[in-house]
Structures are given as structure tokens and as C-alpha cells.
Amino acid sequence: MDPDDQVCLCFRVSLRKIRSYCAREDPAVASLISECLGAGTGCGWCVPFLKHLHAQHQRGETPDLRISPEQYSNARSGFHKTGEREIAPDPGAGGFQPPVSPEG
Numbered sequence: 001m002d003p004d005d006q007v008c009l010c011f012r013v014s015l016r017k018i019r020s021y022c023a024r025e026d027p028a029v030a031s032l033i034s035e036c037l038g039a040g041t042g043c044g045w046c047v048p049f050l051k052h053l054h055a056q057h058q059r060g061e062t063p064d065l066r067i068s069p070e071q072y073s074n075a076r077s078g079f080h081k082t083g084e085r086e087i088a089p090d091p092g093a094g095g096f097q098p099p100v101s102p103e104g
Contacts (some may be wrong), residue, residue, distance in 0.1 A: 005069040007049055009076060010042025015065065018050070022057040030054035045076045048085070 003016035007058045013036060021036035030051040034040050042048045053063035
């Protein structure tokens with residue numbers, strides 16, 4: 001994602017705003033990111049991604065989501081329809097992966 005792409009689509013909170021908030025406030029827990037313009041308090045889609053960004057910040061890395069805004073938005077639409085996430089943060093790999101299917 002580019003810095004001006006939105007992580008919290010409900011409240012239009014960009015990656016840049018989250019990065020700035022983390023750098024300025026150094027939140028002890030990911031849930032405090034909600035103080036950044038309400039991020040994560042709407043539909044709940046972005047909560048795991050906020051946790052991912054917080055974990056990166058805690059490790060001294062620049063928080064980033066390696067996914068296109070289009071993929072992110074489309075996956076959120078699927079989440080709203082089914083309640084299931086098609087993508088999930090994968091902190092170990094530094095990016096995202098589709099959920100594992102029961103077959104494999």
C-alpha cells in the first residue's frame with residue numbers, strides 16, 4: 001500500500017496517519033490505534049491489519065501492508081457479504097496470504 005491508501009475504510013484512516021500516530025504516541029497495544037480517528041471501530045474489517053501494523057511498529061519496522069488497495073477493498077466487500085476473511089495478515093512472511101482451504 002502507498003502511505004495515502006486507506007487502511008480503515010469506514011473512517012478513511014490512511015496508512016500514513018497510522019504510521020504517524022504510532023511514531024508519535026508509541027501505543028502499548030494495537031487497540032489504542034483506535035484513537036487515530038476511530039480506526040478499527042467501524043465494521044471491524046481492519047482490526048487484524050491494525051494489529052499487524054502495530055506488531056511491525058513494535059519490532060522497529062516501518063508499518064506497511066503489502067497488498068494493493070484494490071485487493072484490500074475487494075476482500076473487505078467479500079467480508080461484508082460472508083463474514084469471512086479472504087486474506088489475512090501474515091507477519092512471519094511480511095505480507096498477506098489467502099486463508100488455508102480445508103483441502104490443503
